[in-house]
Amino acid sequence: MDSSTRSSPNLFDVYLRLRPSLNGNPDRFLDVEPPEPNEWPRYITIKPPVNDHRKRAVEKFAFTRVFEEDASQLDLFQGTGILSLLEGVLGAEGRPRDGLLATLGVTGSGKSHTILGTKSQRGLTQLALDVLFQSISHNLVHPTCINSVLSSIAVSDVSDAHMQTAALFLDSMYGDGQSTRGSCSRAQTPMPDASYLSVHMPSKQKLPRPSMMAQSPNVDGFQVPVDPAAEYVIVVSMYEVYNDKIYDLLVSSVSQAKRGFPKRPSVPFKSTEKSSARKVVAGLRKIVCSSLDEALQILETGLVERKVAGTGSNAVSSRSHGFFCVEVKKRNRIEKGRWEGQTLTIVDLAGSERARQANTAGATLVEAGKINESLMYLGQCMQMMQSGTSEGQKANIVPYRQCKLTEVLFSNSFPSAHIVAQQHHHHNHYYYQHRHPQKAIMVVAGDATGDFNATSQMLRYSALAREVTIPRIPSITSQILSGGHGNTTRPGTRDGPSGRDTPSAAYLEEMELKDAEIARLNDELDILTLQLDDQRARREDAETCWAASEERMAALEQEIRDECYEEMQNQIETERRRWKAALDAEADYNDERLDAKIDIMTREVEVYEDEDAKVTVTNDNSAETKLKEAEEENRRLLARIEMLERENMLKTPTKMIKKQRVLKAKKWEAENVGLESP
Structure with missing residues (x-):
């Protein structure tokens, strides 16, 4: 049974993909429950590690579908319902809607491999683009006509974007004569060593060559129905949410530095005059692509500008949430009316990480704090939506305005209507255009042999359902240490068949929540401790600089006083000599006058x-x-x-x-x- 055909009351269809173990680690804490006949696996069970001495229950989580370690990229593409997203974006069946595809998981769990692929395999993004261009190939506006319709496309855009063709954009980014240079491609996560990094990381000075990118798996047999009477245009844009701000990935940081700007400016997420009922990322650079190769080149160009850093958990850890937006615009081929369309947004969320294990500090530590905070808010929003979808239960208010990530993801997830003006025979006709809520798919990447605490916390955020099925019986040692006895009863406990106190499910769940809260507080404590050490070192440096500055100021003051004294003495001596010379000149003048008078009188x-x-x-x-x-x-x-x-x-x-x-x-x-x- 194809899980994509299953109707789900949730705004998100959540799929779990397990990453194969690289070193064959036998310490596996996650098991997939056997499915029902003619069904896909949907349930997993996590058991705390053997060396874990805390009283934790064995938990069971439900997902739309679970993809085990042997699942391929093509299996994931077919089984996650991406084709239904493309159908909604193309709107051929009369129900147009935006689509959202996102990946979530702990850092190093395989998110980038799933969504962006590797050197040998294409990711879900490349596969979706390939199917999209194949489906509308006969209805796509010819490249020679793009310039003639560019102005009309820009008028129909609601985000006040800076729009240009792919050829012009690539020429401005890489210059002339570089179309035959090397290629760019995303590498695997995590990277084994620095040598792999130097070979597979993309170069900022080389134009990506699609022929050098991965060509498999092949999706030639997939087709999405289109409107035969319409003509289509593909518009691509990319941005990232970094430290709770939005930055355009198609604006080169190198070109900004050459123009004298220290960094790329952030762009707002707001309602515009043309989109009063919904929010959009305003002021982005949008590229009109005429072929799959151009779209892949734009994708690789934007990935180069994305924030990436090496940590103790991942050599190429993404430090921002990356957004790749594909807008499918269409209009009637004969009437040449207004361009309308929907957007497919593909999101590569940054992985959550613990500061103690990632060994982050300084700016990287601040980035990790922002990433974990935004993912925590995302988990809260998903839990609120999932808890309010049962029949007879009042829908909860989703607090998606807590951070920029959740605001971008959830602002357009609900039905809305806005007024649209259409010009017909030199008259403007206004009508309400109802927008259906976007269809969203979340692919959660998990590692069955990785970090138990981080993985279990991520599963609690993303699972469609959760239950504590098998409570753990505390060991005799833990009972002795806690002072418990076989005939002692506590609130929230019940007598087990063995005669020992067995915690109830509610009590264990409460303890688990407290453990999670303690872990979160410990992480915050580690971050605050590192920040305190950093601030203390900065304060000591500032005090040292202050003392040195005071000594320098005292020496400079004495030097200035000496210079002023010497200059004053020189001026006084100069004035004394000038007055003495004036007095001598006046005395000589009087003597000469007197001599002249005496001479005159002598002659008389x-x-x-x-x-x-x-x-x-x-x-x-x-x-x-x-x-x-x-x-x-x-x-x-x-x-x-x-x-x-x-x-x-x-x-x-x-x-x-x-x-x-x-x-x-x-x-x-x-x-x-x-x-x-x-």
Whole structure:
């Protein structure tokens, strides 16, 4: 019986895929229950390890179908109902709906192998794309006509996306002449060693070549019905939810760095003017693909940009939740009306991991905390939906707005209606378009020989049903340590047939929940301890830097003070010299002026000897009178000169003494001349 045909009241059909043991580990804690006749396996039982001393019950989980270790990729593709998802996306039978395919599991459990494949086998994503392009190959818009319809496709898009053709996008990402270069492919998880990583990791500088990718399994025999009167266009976009933010994977981080941006900007998840009734990731780069090869190249290009890091649990652990969206748009081939369509969203969820085992620290530890937190909210939402699907039971309100992951996954999982405008004969006609809730498939990857605690916790989140079937009887040692006796009764216990106290199912379930809570608190304690050590180291570094800065500031302050003091002393000395020079210049100027005045006065009192007076001596009264007047004037001038000499004696003593000698000599000569003249 094909499980895809089974009707399920749940929003999610949950499938469990068991990973083969790599080393043949016999310590297996998970068993698959034998199915009913003409049925697929649906139940598993997990038993705690032998060395586990806690009182845990044996639990039984129900899934839509269980795929055992020998299941192939093609078995999973046929048995999970992916073809029904494609039928809803194409909408040929009059019930169009969006589709969601997601993988969930502990890190290293085989999620990426299931959804993305390896070098030798294709994953569910590649198989779904192959069937999709095969089904609409005769109705697909020809590549030569893509540019002519690109504007009309962009108008019909509700997410305000940046749309372009695949050829133009690949040319902008890789440049000219690189279409013949090497290929890219996802590697297995986990990777054995670093040499495998260097061989299989994709190169950011090489254009992926589809001919070098895996070609099996073959799905040529699968077909999905299409509308023969419609023409189709495939639009691809990719993004990731990293640290509770959404980033476009088709925007190269290298090109962003060349443009001067430190990192890629995040994009919003919101309602737009064209999608008021539903939320969309707005502002993404969307690529119109004309062939399967172009879609695979876009897929490999986006995977290169996804956050990946090595941890103690997985050498290539995904640090974000990856989303690959395939929008199938169609319109009537004859009328050329509005493009309408649905979206197939394929999600590779990051694996949950325990910080103690993964040995994460710093940014990787923060990423792990965000991943575990978002997966915990996802599990709560799935449990709320599953618990409200029974007949006669009121549907629960799903708290999907707690984080960005659950908001993206569940926002469009419920029926809605929105107004659509259609232009007909230059008039806009408005009508309500009802959207059916999306059909969702969850593939849970599990390892029967891996981490018991992490795997059991993941199964509790994802299982469609859970029951405690076989309570474990505590050992005699545990009874002695707990102080229990055969005739002692406790709340929540009952007497077993052996005479010892056997915990009831409710009591064991309560204990199991408490153990899970203790494990979660221990994980949080480990994370907080590591963060505390990190913060303490940062504080010590900051205090050391602070002390060094204070010493440097003190030395710098003293250096500045010394420089200021030296500069002030130099300025004072310069000013002193300038004022001294000005005073000397003024003194010289005064001396020169005084000398000039003395010279002038000296020239005024010069006595000239009259040769004619020596020869001719007359007794004229007028001549005597003039001589007396001249002598009187001479004495008056000499008295004035003496007064001036006394006034300037202190200023220029040397020059004044010299002047006095000259004046006295001239005075003596004048007196002698006056005595001789009579």
